[in-house]
Amino acid sequence: MDQLIEQFQLERILSHDPRTKHVYLLGHINDQHAIVSFEKARYSDSELVELTSRTSNLEDCNNNNIYSWGMGHLKLDKANTHIKIIYPATELHIRKYEHQQRRMIIETPLLYKQITLPYITSLPLDRIQWVYNILQGKSETDRIIYQDKENEKGFVILPDMKWDGTQESLYWVAIIMRNDIQSLRSLNHHHLNLLKGIRDTVYQLAKEKYGMDKDLLRLFIHYQPSYYHFHIHITAISFVDAPGIVVGQAHLLDTVIDNIELYNDYYQKATLPFIIGERHPLYLAYQEKKE
Numbered sequence: 337m338d339q340l341i342e343q344f345q346l347e348r349i350l351s352h353d354p355r356t357k358h359v360y361l362l363g364h365i366n367d368q369h370a371i372v373s374f375e376k377a378r379y380s381d382s383e384l385v386e387l388t389s390r391t392s393n394l395e396d397c398n399n400n401n402i403y404s405w406g407m408g409h410l411k412l413d414k415a416n417t418h419i420k421i422i423y424p425a426t427e428l429h430i431r432k433y434e435h436q437q438r439r440m441i442i443e444t445p446l447l448y449k450q451i452t453l454p455y456i457t458s459l460p461l462d463r464i465q466w467v468y469n470i471l472q473g474k475s476e477t478d479r480i481i482y483q484d485k486e487n488e489k490g491f492v493i494l495p496d497m498k499w500d501g502t503q504e505s506l507y508w509v510a511i512i513m514r515n516d517i518q519s520l521r522s523l524n525h526h527h528l529n530l531l532k533g534i535r536d537t538v539y540q541l542a543k544e545k546y547g548m549d550k551d552l553l554r555l556f557i558h559y560q561p562s563y564y565h566f567h568i569h570i571t572a573i574s575f576v577d578a579p580g581i582v583v584g585q586a587h588l589l590d591t592v593i594d595n596i597e598l599y600n601d602y603y604q605k606a607t608l609p610f611i612i613g614e615r616h617p618l619y620l621a622y623q624e625k626k627e
C-alpha cells in the first residue's frame with residue numbers, strides 16, 4: 337500500500353465532505369486510474385485525555401467575553417487517518433465517488449425488469465471478485481469474525497472496509513455463501529432462515545465481543561447496492577454518520593423479514609424508490625428509457 341501511495345499522481349478531487357472530513361482523490365498509477373480516499377479518524381480514548389497537553393502553536397486566536405477559539409496543531413502519536421485505495425479503478429468507481437446531484441428513482445417491478453435487471457446482468461463478474469476472495473478464503477482470512485460455509489444458509493461476517501475499528505463506529509458486513517441472491521428484489525420466504533440466521537448470529541457475536549445488546553445495532557440492506565452479491569450491513573446505532581444509512585438506500589433487516597413474512601412475494605411486487613447519483617450508469621439508463 338505504501339508503494340501505491342508513493343506512485344499516485346493526482347488528477348483531480350472527486351469529492352470532499354467537510355462535515356465527515358472524507359475526501360476522494362482521482363489520479364493514476366502506472367497509466368491506470370486510481371482512487372485514494374482520506375478520512376480523519378475519531379480520537380481514541382487515550383488521545384482524548386491528552387488533547388490539551390498535545391495542543392501547540394495556536395493561530396488565528398479570538399476572544400469574546402468568556403469565549404475563545406483558534407486553530408491549533410495537535411501532536412498525535414497514533415495513525416489518525418483512514419486511507420483506502422482502489423487500483424485499478426473503473427469508470428463505475430469514479431462515478432460512485434464523484435460529487436454529484438442525487439436523484440430519486442421510483443422503481444416499479446416492471447421498471448426493475450426493463451432497466452435495473454439488465455444493468456445488473458451487464459456488470460462484469462470481476463466487480464465482485466473481492467467477495468469471492470473472502471468466501472474462498474483467499475483474502476482477509478485473518479479478519480473473519482464468523483463463517484458458516486454451508487451453501488444454503490451459510491455466510492461470512494467480517495469487518496467492513498469502512499470500519500475504523502472502534503466500538504462506537506462498529507461496521508461489519510455479512511456476506512452470504514450462495515451466489516443466486518443479487519439484491520433485495522430477489523428475496524422471498526425461502527430466504528427467511530438465512531436472514532434470521534444472520535441476524536441471530538450478529539446479535540450473539542456483538543454481545544460476546546463487545547457486550548453490546550442487540551438494540552444497539554442497526555442491520556440493513558442497501559437498495560441499490562454497489563455490489564450485487566447479497567450482503568447485510570451491520571453498524572452500531574451510535575455511528576450516526578455511517579455512510580449509506582439514509583432513507584432511499586437502507587432497508588432495515590427486521591422490516592425486510594417482516595414484509596416477507598406478511599407477503600411472500602413482497603419484494604417482487606413492491607415499488608422500491610431509491611436514490612442514485614445522476615452520473616451513475618443506472619440513472620443514465622433510466623433517463624434513456626424516458627426519452
Ligand code: M7G
Nearest residue numbers: 466494495496497498509558560561562563580
Ligand atoms: P454495498 O451496499 O454493495 O455498497 O455494500 P456501498 O455501501 O459501498 O455503496 C458493500 C459493502 O462492502 C460496503 O459497506 C463496503 O464498504 C464493503 N466493502 C467493499 N469492498 C470492496 C470491501 C472489501 O474488499 N473488503 C471488505 N471487508 N469490505 C468491503
